[in-house]
Amino acid sequence: MSIIYLESKDNPKIKHLRALIEQNQYRKKQQQTVLESTHACLAWLDSGQKIHAFFTTEAALKHPDLQDIQELHTGHIFIISEVLYKSLSTLGTTIACLAVIDIPRHTQTINYNVDTLILDDVQDPGNVGTLLRSAAAANIKQILCTPAVASLWSPRVLRAGMGAHFSLCCFERVDLTNVLPQFEIPVYATNSHQANTLYEQDLKNPCVWILGNEGQGISEFALAHAKAVTIPQPGGQESLNVAIAGSICFFEMVRQRT
């Protein structure tokens, strides 16, 4: 391991880094992404994975989190200027940290008998990341995403996920018309206009949760293949944030199984 100073924004390593941060298509083509927080890096290294290239600033190098990263990261550390760091970082993390990693590939196929979260066109990166974080905490390990869902490996989704990505089995660009009919366990969708409340459901056995787009809700096809349940809202608001609604469902399941 050695420390290497990079000064030019036109260095090929910096160009590669910038393209991974900024371009969804480039991430897909390269099958790489960038972790922008020391918390995410440590979670990644702790899960036994490797960082390809680690970029930070001279000032950040003294931070205790960086010391921990240096103990686990066996490759080079590239030092860039504060100005260059600020021009690259999308999150404005205070402790400079940009780590290029391979997007994990898994060889599993979809398991139709385990707790599953289906994201049906959920578009806000913060909502998607938060849902992954809550699902992981609730021990839901399988995530299926329709093509319009925010890219799971974008910096914003990774930030909100707080490391949850690394313990989940995620399938992107899933065709629900193909997948949904194959589940033999109960499939639930949240919907604010139903008579069945969440709290009436028996959630002790594996089940599927479908969460829909922030504006449009759940697609008709998905609704036709799910039991719609509502979360009672005595305050009379018209709806909850989708990440909140999903998490309330997941933890009602946790409660019934505790």
Add this chain to the structure above:
Amino acid sequence: MSIIYLESKDNPKIKHLRALIEQNQYRKKQQQTVLESTHACLAWLDSGQKIHAFFTTEAALKHPDLQDIQELHTGHIFIISEVLYKSLSTLGTTIACLAVIDIPRHTQTINYNVDTLILDDVQDPGNVGTLLRSAAAANIKQILCTPAVASLWSPRVLRAGMGAHFSLCCFERVDLTNVLPQFEIPVYATNSHQANTLYEQDLKNPCVWILGNEGQGISEFALAHAKAVTIPQPGGQESLNVAIAGSICFFEMVRQRT
């Protein structure tokens, strides 16, 4: 009601609008803020309140939401250019909408016997707004905020609140050392290292929920005056997002009262 075209960014009305959007101190001094979405404007007008000055673009004027706003808004409508709108809007709302309103004043004092949410240095505007939205849905009407909480009437908190602000009784810059000892109803704080789980608590009667800072958690003083409860996380994640944790608590309370 008439439609007035404003062209200069130096027009006093535009300068006032920009300062309200950008400066927390100016909002406090003027006791005004800006709603940046048609959804928030309609919720505001529906609650019987008035808009001081409404700004939009010529293109947005034809949108059905603007038609609804024009039916309820009795004042002038100021038309600004797309370029000027984009330089003002913090949220980048697709339907141009900037509405100057008075921050509601209430004359109530704190009620120590009703369901209450206390935000103890919660700093992310999205988390604060989402917590207000969930609290309103769960019929928690009283909100107390310590001085370091994100300003409730900032555009980002208002956006995440989705109109919840208008049905709540909010107290900002509250001194917890003064307030907390006065509650005679149970006070709960979420904490991930406690043996007492949320699901063991009897939440049928009014209670207080304290939620803490994203990084530091709940202050020692608050913890000393609260019963710490934990949300079981069978997936073994270290913590949930604060807005998620709070909402799970609020809706466990709703479940027990349903």
